[in-house]
Amino acid sequence: MPTAARQLVTMLRRLDVDRVFCVPGESYLPVLDALADEPAIDLVTCRHESGAGLMAVADAKMTDRAGVAFVSRGPGATNAALAVHMAEQDGAPLVLFIGQLPRTNLGRGVFQKIDYERTFSDMAKWTVEVHDAGRLAETAAEAFRVARDGTPGPVVISVPEDVFDEQVGDALPEPPRPSPTAPTPDEVTAVADRLGAATRPLLMVGGQARSARGRAALAACVNRWQVPVATSYKHQDLFDNRHPCFAGHLGFGLPPAAWQHLTEADLIVAVGTRLNEITTQCYQLPRAPAPDQPLIHIHPDPAQIGRVFETTVRIVADTIPFLEALAARTPPPPPAPSARDAWRNRLHMAVLDLARWTPSDAPDGVDFGHVVAALNDQLPSDAVLAMDAGNFGGWLHRHFLFRSTHLLLGAISGAMGLGTPAAVAAALRYPDRQVVCVVGDGGFLMTGNELATAVQYGARVRLFVANNRSYGTIRLHQEKLFPGRVAGTDLTNPDFAALAEAFGARGLVLETPQDTPSVVREALGHDGPVVVDVRTSLEHLSTFSTLTSLAAAASDRGH
Numbered sequence: 001m002p003t004a005a006r007q008l009v010t011m012l013r014r015l016d017v018d019r020v021f022c023v024p025g026e027s028y029l030p031v032l033d034a035l036a037d038e039p040a041i042d043l044v045t046c047r048h049e050s051g052a053g054l055m056a057v058a059d060a061k062m063t064d065r066a067g068v069a070f071v072s073r074g075p076g077a078t079n080a081a082l083a084v085h086m087a088e089q090d091g092a093p094l095v096l097f098i099g100q101l102p103r104t105n106l107g108r109g110v111f112q113k114i115d116y117e118r119t120f121s122d123m124a125k126w127t128v129e130v131h132d133a134g135r136l137a138e139t140a141a142e143a144f145r146v147a148r149d150g151t152p153g154p155v156v157i158s159v160p161e162d163v164f165d166e167q168v169g170d171a172l173p174e175p176p177r178p179s180p181t182a183p184t185p186d187e188v189t190a191v192a193d194r195l196g197a198a199t200r201p202l203l204m205v206g207g208q209a210r211s212a213r214g215r216a217a218l219a220a221c222v223n224r225w226q227v228p229v230a231t232s233y234k235h236q237d238l239f240d241n242r243h244p245c246f247a248g249h250l251g252f253g254l255p256p257a258a259w260q261h262l263t264e265a266d267l268i269v270a271v272g273t274r275l276n277e278i279t280t281q282c283y284q285l286p287r288a289p290a291p292d293q294p295l296i297h298i299h300p301d302p303a304q305i306g307r308v309f310e311t312t313v314r315i316v317a318d319t320i321p322f323l324e325a326l327a328a329r330t331p332p333p334p335p336a337p338s339a340r341d342a343w344r345n346r347l348h349m350a351v352l353d354l355a356r357w358t359p360s361d362a363p364d365g366v367d368f369g370h371v372v373a374a375l376n377d378q379l380p381s382d383a384v385l386a387m388d389a390g391n392f393g394g395w396l397h398r399h400f401l402f403r404s405t406h407l408l409l410g411a412i413s414g415a416m417g418l419g420t421p422a423a424v425a426a427a428l429r430y431p432d433r434q435v436v437c438v439v440g441d442g443g444f445l446m447t448g449n450e451l452a453t454a455v456q457y458g459a460r461v462r463l464f465v466a467n468n469r470s471y472g473t474i475r476l477h478q479e480k481l482f483p484g485r486v487a488g489t490d491l492t493n494p495d496f497a498a499l500a501e502a503f504g505a506r507g508l509v510l511e512t513p514q515d516t517p518s519v520v521r522e523a524l525g526h527d528g529p530v531v532v533d534v535r536t537s538l539e540h541l542s543t544f545s546t547l548t549s550l551a552a553a554a555s556d557r558g559h
C-alpha cells in the first residue's frame with residue numbers, strides 16, 4: 001500500500017503537474033522522496049521560499065494550470081507569503097503545500113508552530129489542514145479545483161509531517177476537470193446588439209484571456225467587430241500593440257492625457273478583468289459607482305460583477321467561450337461608420353504618441369529607455385519579458401510595443417521580487433525562447449539570489465538591472481512630497497557583474513547609451529544566464545519625470 005505522500009504525488013501527476021518548486025524542509029521529506037521516483041515531475045530547488053512561490057505563480061501564468069510550491073512550516077511558510085498575496089492580487093492559481101508539525105504536537109505552542117488558517121485566511125481562497133492521510137490526495141484535487149475556479153487564486157494546504165508517512169488505500173478519486181462556463185446565446189445577443197449600436201465602444205480585457213487560445217479568441221473578436229481594445233494592468237501582451245484597434249494599456253501612473261479620452265466611450269464591455277483600482281485609473285474608467293456609459297461585465301466569478309460599478313449587463317461566463325461566441329456573430333453595419341472609425345483611429349494614435357521615444361542623454365548614466373529601445377529592436381516576437389516592480393518598468397510599459405506572441409510576466413500586486421524568479425520559471429518552461437527580465441537594483445537584491453537556481457538548472461535568463469543606486473520609485477514620491485529631502489532611498493550596491501560571475505553567470509556592464517545595442521546583443525547571444533549591470537541615470541528618474549523637472553514642479557508649488 002502506498003504512503004499518503006506517494007499517493008499525493010500520483011494525484012499531482014493526474015492533475016497534470018509537471019513541475020514543482022520548493023525549498024526543502026524536514027517536515028515533508030516523504031514527498032521529496034516520492035518526487036525523486038516520479039520522472040514526470042521536475043523538482044526545482046530554490047534559494048528562498050519567496051522565490052519558489054513566485055516561480056510557481058509565474059509558471060501558473062504561463063501554463064494556465066495551478067503553480068505548485070512546497071515549503072516547510074513556520075519560517076518557510078511565512079517566507080512564501082509574498083507569493084500567496086501575489087497569487088490573490090494577480091488572480092493566478094497557486095497551490096502551496098506546507099509541511100506542518102506532527103499531529104501529536106499541534107496545539108502545544110511548539111517550535112515553528114503557526115495556525116495557517118488564521119494566518120492566510122485573508123489572502124488564500126482556501127486554507128486547509130489535512131489530518132486524515134486517506135483524504136490527502138482527494139483534498140489536493142479539490143485544492144486545484146478551488147485555485148482555478150471563478151477568480152483563480154491561492155490555496156494553502158498544510159499537512160502534518162506524520163500524515164505523509166501513513167499508509168493509505170490504492171484507490172484514487174478522479175480529479176474534477178475544469179468545465180468553462182459558456183454564455184447563453186441570449187447573453188451574447190445582448191452584447192452583440194449593444195456593441196453593434198455603439199459609436200464609441202471600448203473593450204477592456206484582462207488576464208483571464210492570457211492563454212494562447214484566449215489571445216486567439218480576443219484577436220478574432222476584435223478583428224470581427226473592429227472594436228478598440230484596452231488591456232488591464234500588466235496585460236498589454238494580450239493584443240498586438242501595433243494593431244489599429246489597440247487602444248492602450250491601463251497601467252500605473254499614467255498621465256491623464258494617456259487615458260482620459262477613453263472615458264468618452266459610449267459603451268464599455270469589460271471581459272475577464274476584475275476592473276481593479278489601477279486598471280480603472282482609480283475608479284474613473286468606468287466611473288464608480290455609476291459609470292457615465294452602459295457597462296457590460298463578463299466574468300466567471302459573480303462576486304466580481306457589480307461589486308464596485310453599477311452594471312447594465314452582467315454575464316457570468318468564462319472569458320474565452322465568451323470571446324469565441326462573440327467572434328462568431330456577424331456585426332451589423334455601425335450606425336455612424338465614419339464616427340466609429342474616427343474614434344478607433346483617435347485611440348490608436350494616442351497609443352502611438354505615448355509610445356514614441358526620443359533618445360535622450362542623461363548626465364549621470366544611461367536613460368533606461370535606451371535598453372527598452374534595444375530590446376524592442378532585437379527581441380524576437382516570441383520573447384518572454386519578466387518584470388520586477390519599480391520605475392524602470394515604466395519605460396517597458398510605455399515604449400515596448402508588444403505582440404500577442406510575446407509573454408509579459410509582471411506582478412499586478414505591485415510587489416518587488418517577481419522579476420528574477422519569473423524569468424527563471426520562464427526559461428525552464430520555454431528553454432528555446434529569449435527570456436529577458438528588467439529589474440531594479442532594489443528588486444534584484446530582494447530575489448536575485450535565484451540566479452543560483454538559474455545557474456543550477458541551466459535557465460538562460462537575461463537580467464537587465466536598472467542600477468540607479470536608489471529605491472527610485474520611492475524617491476519619486478519623496479521628491480513630490482518632501483522635495484530635496486532624501487531619506488532612506490539611497491543605495492550602495494555591489495558590483496553586479498562581478499556578483500553574477502561569482503554565481504557562475506555572465507556579468508556585463510552597460511555604461512553609455514552608445515553601447516546599448518551591442519551589449520544587449522551580447523546578452524541575448526550568450527548561451528547561459530547573464531546579468532547586465534545597467535548604470536542607470538537617477539536624474540532620469542522615470543519615463544515621465546526627471547529630478548530637475550520634479551524640483552521645478554515643487555518650486556512652482558511654493559516648496
Ligand SMILES: Cc1ncc(C[n+]2csc(CCOP(=O)(O)OP(=O)(O)O)c2C)c(N)n1
Pocket residue numbers: 389390391392393414415416417439440441442443444466468470471472473474
Ligand atoms: C516587496 C515590496 N517592498 C516594497 C515595495 C515598495 N516599493 C515599490 S517600488 C520600490 C523601489 C523599487 O526600487 P528599484 O527596484 O531599485 O527600482 P527603481 O524604482 O529605482 O527603478 C519600493 C521600495 C514593494 N512594492 N514591494
